[in-house]
Amino acid sequence: MTNKEQRKVVLASRNPDKIRELQELLAGTPFTVVGAGDYPGLPEVIEDGTTILGNAQRKAMVTAAFTGEIALADDTSFCVRELNGWPDIFAARFAGSGATYASNAALVLELMKQVPDGVRQARFSTACVWLDPRPASGDRDLQAQDYPVLSPAVRRWVRNPWFETRPFHPDSSPVPREWDYWNTLSDRRAAWRYYATLMLSDLTSFGGHDPERLRAVGEQLLAVCPDSPYYRGDGRESDGQGARMRLPDPKIWTVRGPGHDDPAPSQFYPAGLAQDASGRDLCQRLWVEIGTTGTLPGEVTRQPVGGGGFGYDPIFRPVGSEQTLAELAPEAKHAVSHRGRALRRMLRAVHRAYGF
Numbered sequence: 001m002t003n004k005e006q007r008k009v010v011l012a013s014r015n016p017d018k019i020r021e022l023q024e025l026l027a028g029t030p031f032t033v034v035g036a037g038d039y040p041g042l043p044e045v046i047e048d049g050t051t052i053l054g055n056a057q058r059k060a061m062v063t064a065a066f067t068g069e070i071a072l073a074d075d076t077s078f079c080v081r082e083l084n085g086w087p088d089i090f091a092a093r094f095a096g097s098g099a100t101y102a103s104n105a106a107l108v109l110e111l112m113k114q115v116p117d118g119v120r121q122a123r124f125s126t127a128c129v130w131l132d133p134r135p136a137s138g139d140r141d142l143q144a145q146d147y148p149v150l151s152p153a154v155r156r157w158v159r160n161p162w163f164e165t166r167p168f169h170p171d172s173s174p175v176p177r178e179w180d181y182w183n184t185l186s187d188r189r190a191a192w193r194y195y196a197t198l199m200l201s202d203l204t205s206f207g208g209h210d211p212e213r214l215r216a217v218g219e220q221l222l223a224v225c226p227d228s229p230y231y232r233g234d235g236r237e238s239d240g241q242g243a244r245m246r247l248p249d250p251k252i253w254t255v256r257g258p259g260h261d262d263p264a265p266s267q268f269y270p271a272g273l274a275q276d277a278s279g280r281d282l283c284q285r286l287w288v289e290i291g292t293t294g295t296l297p298g299e300v301t302r303q304p305v306g307g308g309g310f311g312y313d314p315i316f317r318p319v320g321s322e323q324t325l326a327e328l329a330p331e332a333k334h335a336v337s338h339r340g341r342a343l344r345r346m347l348r349a350v351h352r353a354y355g356f
Helices: 016-025 052-067 101-111 178-183 188-200 211-222 330-336 338-354
Strands: 007-011 031-035 070-080 121-132 154-159 286-300 316-318
Touching: 007 016, 007 052, 016 031, 016 338, 052 070, 052 121, 052 286, 070 338, 101 211, 121 338, 178 188, 188 211, 286 338, 330 338
Parallel strands: 007 031, 007 070
Antiparallel strands: 070 121, 121 286, 154 286, 286 316
């Protein structure tokens, strides 16, 4: 679909480095990049999905709905082979409440202390989601062939969850409790049971980690995830950090696309999005989503090396490199990193989809 009007892209992040990086990538295109901080009142999204794609979709959906503009969101996992894939989606909070970059990396090194060289493999993965809540332009109706993308990018048509529905009032009889209702459409509890089983069922040590220590860490992480079989509750939805919003599984709003008679939308839209959100009246009935991923394999070092980067960069050495990500210059890191790969794939997909 050729659509060369100047459009705004809202990055679902307040990180100035991420905003600047995206501005550089989209320079010379029909898009202007701003950050979430440009929209006061935009809720923080509780990232309680079991996949990085699901978490990125959640952030993109709330950002697009609130602003009425194209949203771009990403989420990253860090998986260590010897640790059965942990920390995975818990990369940012592996060391628990109050985790820092240093404490997360230190916990990985502690668990890997006795693991010999040759079995210290790990990988970074990033999922990026581009969500356009106004894909129809002018008087022309959307067509099923609009916004084409090529593999490995994936296109999805999404029904606007807040279009022609009514707010959820969990205290109004005979309306059921909100999460009981969403679980009739997609059982989040089943998804979390499966995830917990997957992450905790095979903690056998082939290289020297302590399986019981790893199990304790995993169960503690799962204990603060709603719908997890280990959930104990932690007050995240009222933690004093401002407006926070929780979404059901985003897949429940997937539709086949323009011209298809898909099932009727759910009776309610999710609670938590303000009625006076600046973009709600701008959003159309049907949205288009583009998703990409990027992966970077490597290994866990024995100690932090390098002063650049952030997160696990000082303890991660990419395959074929003699340096950790924290030792690489920013330009060199972006050229090989998981996030850089996902964003470049996204840029190619958007270039084709929008015809510029």
